[in-house]
Amino acid sequence: MQNTSRPKARPVQRIAGTVFLTAALTMVTACGAGTTDAASGSGGGAGDPHIRVAVGIDAGYAPFFVADADGLWAKHGVDVDLVQFAKGGEGVDALTAGQVQMAGNSDATTIGLLVQNPDLRSLLVYEDSGRYLKVVLGPDVKSPAKIRKMAVVPGLSELAATRFLESKGIEPDSVEFVTADPAEIPALTKKGDVDAYVLWEPWPTKGTELGERILETTGDYGFSYQHWLLSTSPWLKDNKHVAAKVAAALAEAAEKTESDPQAAAQAAKDAAKIPTDQTLKAVKEIDFAVRDFTAKDLEGYESTANFYLDTGKLKALPDVSRAVQRGWLADNTKGSR
Template structure:
């Protein structure tokens, strides 16, 4: 029986860990919740926005059950928290952007990315405070550490603006619009629904990241030890996710309704996201390595890592055994 659980931002990893210890002791095999005896419960850490629509659709449509899997989706405020939960075995798999994941490599050397399930240059958008007409007028830029931050820095680079000339302010996604309303930040680069929420308050969506040549991918990650011990389960789950991604593109309305039920993101917002995101499961290939290494270099150049991160060792190239792979 598939389940979905939400975890608050504060103490997210600790909260999940406590819940797992309370619910099923030290084992990842859950005999409760309707799961068949001996079937391992796979907990997948996801965010609370439309970027995770295929997961919510698969859960809603019973696709994991049909494949003989017992899956629990554990929601976090941002994907980075889901990846952090891997280090405590609070979840077995997690989804987030490659930018956020690469930033976690020096904290968990066992992390391995196994596949891409979506990519886009349109989903993340630049928002300017009401009254501003150009990025050059923004003195205070809000960002969420990871993908949002790098996207903001890529924006400044594209506009030939020295990052030291602006104040970069770390924010939680729900804080961005209220901070803009108070005039505490002049701009932010973020995923939906926050740009749409800002636009409803009279602020301006100036562009998407693709407009200045920047796009991202989302990875599904796990610890190498778990992946090796559960290869068949992981491949089966990947196949379900691939089917759900294809269904998301073919039947956006059903996918959006599943996302709303899971996250309260309104259906129109998810329909917009599906139009802006390319949902499809594929392997990570050797051709992707140069772009990934450039992300790792960003962490060194900004002082977030002392030495260059070994990206190649953190991805399982050509892992997904789906159709056409």
């Protein structure tokens, strides 16, 4: 029988991109960059190490919210404060700056940041999906051949859009990519400023409410994404045991997210005001599970790295083999999961 009594989740800090610099500078003074504090948070046991973890504000981060709501951080001996960012890349910026010690982010977006952030380390996969991102066409766009402008968010969205065009035999250079924040894109498409986009939920559903049309999922043209748990090499050097505790808690939370979507939806609503139906939809479309990396994963990551180099977005090839810590999960969480 399921235990329906859940600890009350602590308030989650949210940092928007426009105020990140000010907030980050304040946190440097108050907390010390890249540090791990002992028992300085609000949800761990006496002496539990305290860290800050960057997350996004969508249902794809549901396991983090579940771990917070169900007291799983404390159960595994770590005190975690979740810090919300509007975009995953902003959370990685905070990680590199030492304002958080760990972060969740997509593989594609993180790979695009490796050249300027060589200390980034990816420890494990906690979600996979080829169904959560969808291709959306504007109300008057009858087919992909009519696309002249696509709205993109740098990283995962842009890569998914490029692969979509290639799958339809459309030269990506023939389409103008318009960079925008996710929340702006459905309205831009409705107005006709752009013709299409590829985004994660809830933005495809928001688009349909404006008269736009979901054409297909990324999996329909053979593209999927993953989310990684990230940290940095300087912090990991002295804190592998702390990272392992986070990994163990996240693994249990991912299992709970899959087995009890309603509880996950409530946790996401309480922590990030994410509507219940969005999380329930996400659990159907995303495979939440903590696992190590495979050889097939690495092949996909190398392809993504080459995308950034070949398109001129980066001047050097991202060093995926250094960033991705294959075998880290098995080596560091034995007996704790």
